[in-house]
Amino acid sequence: MAVNKFTRVIIVITTISAAIMELIDTSIVNVALNNISGNLGATLEDTSWVVTAYAIANVIVIPMTGFLSRYFGRKNYYLTSIIIFTLASYMCGSSSSLWMLVFWRFIQGVGGGALLSVSQGILFDAFDPSEKGKASGMFGMGIVIGPTIGPILGGYIVDNYAWPLIFDINIPFGIVACLLTWKFIDKKENEYNIDRKSIPIDYIGVLSLSAGIGALQYILEKGQSDDWFEDSTIRIMTAIAVAGLAAFIWWELKTKTPIINLRVLKSRNLIGSNVLTFVCGFGLFGSVYLFPLMVQRVMGYTPTESGLSMIPGALVTIMVMPFIGASLGKGVSPMFFVVTGFGLFILHGYTSAQATPDADKWWFMYTQIFRGVGTACLTVPLLSQAVVGLKPQDMPYGISLNNMFRQIGGAFGIAIMNTYSTQRFAVHRSDLVSNLQGNNPLMNERVAGVAQGLISKGVNPIAANAHGAWSNLDYAITRQAQMLAYLDGFLLVSVFFVCTIPFMLLLKIEKMDAETRARVAAEAH
Structure with a gap:
């Protein structure tokens, strides 16, 4: 057009x-x-x-x-x-x-x-x-x-x-x-x-997709708060998700008029792009979920301050994406950017996992820049490569599936980070508490010091020694356990990207020939 x-x-x-x-x-x-x-x-x-x-x-x-x-x-x-x-x-x-x-x-x-x-x-x-x-x-x-x-x-x-x-x-x-x-x-x-009468509606496909994807999203959103498979509703939703998605795939491959043409997944490029888009969604949404929680709960940031701390990643993305798009147009291989994006995401997770409770905003700026550039390097080439090799009439299905995989990847990222950080918090708190020994002179010295500090501020000596000092110690342990749990979450992002590196081999880098590109421009979506 x-x-x-x-x-x-x-x-x-x-x-x-x-x-x-x-x-x-x-x-x-x-x-x-x-x-x-x-x-x-x-x-x-x-x-x-x-x-x-x-x-x-x-x-x-x-x-x-x-x-x-x-x-x-x-x-x-x-x-x-x-x-x-x-x-x-x-x-x-x-x-x-x-x-x-x-x-x-x-x-x-x-x-x-x-x-x-x-x-x-x-x-x-x-x-x-x-x-x-x-x-x-x-x-x-x-x-x-x-x-x-x-x-x-x-x-x-x-x-x-x-x-x-x-x-x-x-x-x-x-x-x-x-x-x-x-x-x-x-x-x-x-x-x-x-002529809408000539376009049949795939009611079975709509119902099975809605049931399967809707139930899966419910599981990912509510699993952690409802204690996963200990909850009867989660178990029922799991059965619905499995049955619904299985029925959807079977029916869409069988019917002549599918609501989503799953046959487009014969394209190796679309499969590769979708898998890597899922990985990108996992890393982006998972990291964006963890960071505000960590800086607000452990470091005392306000919601506004935690949001402002994420601006460097957004700004660098704005600057980098047009450059990447122009480079692809000039013939730079998309695989170069995909590999770079994976490397930067791994670096982002690893460096974020080295944070301490005293880390300042400038330290986090670098980790946010790694994430921003890494996401840009993955998003742009995967957007353009997802539709390569598809017929113009199949491109809407390819684009829709690609966006769905990004959203589901993000949902998995948030759900897994939520569950993992909660479990790791329990582990770290248990480990820290187990190291508290009544005959430890350093611990007793710290408790006594806190008690004296409270007394100097006018707190009743009995209350300061019996409750105040120990409450302060409990708070410190909780804060440290939370910090360690979130750091483990960032490290998990790096591990996830390392483990999914072989999936890059699914991405068969191809270029559109002149005729195909012209048809795409005229008819796509």
Whole structure:
């Protein structure tokens, strides 16, 4: 689709903003759960459904965007999704009860599902074949910046304003995106005379996918808080996930009109890109989940301070991604960037695991830069290589699957980091406590010193010796155990990337020939 420079700029702003807006909402709520819980009079465990409902809806809709775009027309589906997302954002901010908020978060996730895959296809269509690398770099910025900005923006809003603003802030952006989409994004040629009667709906595929992916997302979101397989609901959801996904794969390979054409996975490049995209999602979301917890719980950062500490990673990503996209367009091998990205992520996890409770913001800046550049090096080439070798009519399915694997990778990353850090905290606390011996002169000297310090501040001597000093020691042990647990989590990120290095061999680096690139530009998504 040939577009003039002004229209292209508008399309870039619209699609990337929509993608960032969707991704921000996957993480912005995390820092506001305590405030929402207190304001709506709900337990923190129940309030976590605000996150879970959005994630479940999102991960169900994303793989179906290819079919929905074809059935309703890409522009119609995209515009409607933005309207649903914006309206649901308003209703979330206006919610007067927890379960009302959870319901509208689910609807918001349904609308947000199109804002990744469809945005990517529209953006790619606005560029010539020779500029696909540049388009990948631009869209990749949105994918990485969104999860990073979420905690920053959420922390600032929670510290300075009321929690409904984290939803209301979407409204003006959504309205502008609607107007720009309606005015500047054209329908594709085959959208003008869509005969929906000729496009059968794969109801079995929709139901089995919704059950399987929805149950899997529930397990990952609620597993740690519900004690995993000790909980009957988790066991039931596991059975539903296994049965639903098995039925989905069997049916989609059997039916002639699948909602998701799994036959596109015959492409070795798509398989390789999806696996590595899963790994990238695991590392990005897992690291972004661990860092704020560590600096807030152990080092005393406010939500705003923890968010600001992540800015270096976001800034370096903004600077690096266009360079990577341009380099790919000039013929630099994607494998060079993939290897570099793996190396930087391994370095990020390892250096983060060397932190101490006294580490300052400057020390963390380097680890965030490693993560930012590493994510950029993985995201851009994987975006462009995922669709290489696919027929134009198969590209929507390839893009949808690629985005689904990123989201699921992120869900696995958060779930595993949450579980692992909790288990390691228990281990480290037990180890530290076991080393406390009543006849240890150093321990007795420290307890006596703390007691004297409390007495000098006016605390009753009996209370200072009997409770205050030992409470202080317990706090120090808890803080140290938490720190060690989070450091173990960062090290696990490095180990995960090291163990998945062989999967890079699945990525068969290919280049689009001129004819294929032209067809992709004209017809993709």
